[in-house]
Amino acid sequence: MRVVIAEDSVLLREGIARLMTDAGMEIVARVADGPGLVAAIEEHRPDVSIVDVRMPPSFRDEGLRAALEARRRVPGSPVLILSQYVEERYASELIESGAEGVGYLLKDRIADVGDFIAAVRQVASGGTVLDPEVVAQLVARRRRGDRLDVLTDREREVLALMAEGRSNTAIAERLYVSEGTVEKHVTNIFGKLGLPATEAVHRRVLAVLAYLRE
């Protein structure tokens, strides 16, 4: 798998590069600012780009803007955004650029190496990965809409995990229940919220996100 890394801190950039190389991925470019990222994605057409939100020169949301720009030029180029904080607003902007092959994670998640590599692979294969904190913000926002009141607490938990981009198997493992139980919950959720039922994980994420952000 060919990877572009955009990160201005050398320490983190080399750290991520080492993680990726250890996991058998190939680093095709390392860049440290927004324009560099756009150019690298255009040149290398990587399988996935790992991008820090905050980069020079403005140290604001350079990385996010550059990623959106790159995805305009190379449609569907998978991008995993890393940030010191996650903000629901940024996630929304990212997903609006096409929700397939996007990820948005707290930088802290790198610490759980296995999960992080899995997330990178999922984004590379066209999936959607959102940080649990973003999902929590989205679910909390909806709570006042009262529409999620029709769900039981357990169903809400399952919904949040679905929005993070987890498969039924993964959700079952996480909640210590059988996969059949999860399937039942999922069917109930989709039924209660009037969402189109589907098996593909990222389509499911999209449906849930569309509902949450409505």
Added chain:
Amino acid sequence: MSTPITAADALQIGRKALSGIDRHLVPHPARAALYLLANFGIGLGWFIVLVTLLATGISLAITLTGIPILVATLYLWVAGARWERKRIASLSGQPVPAPYRPLEEDGSFFSRAYQRVTDPAVWRDLAYLISLMPLGIVELVIVLTAISLPITFITLPTYFWIGGGPELLGVWHVNTFPEATFGVLVGAVLILPMLLLISGTARAHIAFGRWLLGPSQEQLEERVEVLTRTRSSILEAMLAERRRIERDLHDGAQQRLVALAMDLGMAKEKLKTDPEEAGRLVSAAHEEAKRVLTELRELVRGIHPAVLTDRGLDAAISAVAGRSPVPVTVDVQLKRRLPEAIEATAYFVVVEALANVAKHSQATQAQVRIVENAGWLVIDIVDNGKGGVDPRAGTGLTGLGERVAALDGRLTIAQPPEGGTWLRAEIPCES
């Protein structure tokens, strides 16, 4: 590394400083002349309009139809005074602050009109506009004289050349051509004093305008007092904030990092002798590291949230509301980004208020509403809790009041008897 200042730089800086002074001490003669000439026309217009409207309004006041005319006239002259302030500001290069008392936010039309009528600043406005006409006449005469005097002297030879006879200029009889030629010299000498006369007259007018249209001495003294007070309280708040950050870092992240380093150090020792224990220590260190990250993230967000700078109040407050344990609805209606200090203050008002709601109110619902209205940013935080907030007891609320006051804003707390708390912060944000 600092670059040494060259002589040219110094000259530039000096010029800049001087031009700043010149601009408001001595207005450019051409601009001053145009300003003074315009005063006559504008003054005449206001005199006619105001005398007519006031006479009509007062004579009809007995039949009550005069009252609306008088109120409308009042609003008209207040608008006129605002315009005059802008003219003075553009000539002198220094704004003239409007000295009106702040209006009650929710007052009815009549109570607003009453507040206007009882505001002395409004009557000073009227005095200025009425006096603009007589002043304008004097200024007109001065400007015309100042322009025509040098011209007359300089063109004296022409007058003789085309065959004019002896001429009387004031006390000076001009009888011969050589005498007229001497007039050219007099005229040339007169140019500079006449230009200074024009500028000086404009300066005098600016001073007069500031006196009537600007804040009075008492208002300025009061303002200085408020500024002194809010400045020291904001400094104290800043220091307290730094102490809090220091404490948080010391008690939190720093301690955790010590524990983390200890775990890793022990793991290093055990690596050879007891690999299993070493593995356990490394996992513990890993967990500890993640906890430090979370803690630092929260702390950094508390200092200043990046999303506020990047995306503005709406996004930042939605995020805060999303993290609140009490369900919060957010309604932010702003058409533009506001200055950073205002946005940050508004943000921290909401954060602190929602923290209070979560901690003390036992509310099940809260609402945040932010609108910009008539030059004020109005922030409302309402909850349905048990109320009973003592504005003086909570240090959080006092700190908020100080932050808001530092921007010339005000903070009010309403607690209806049926429960709930309504916190309102208003911050001026005139663009």
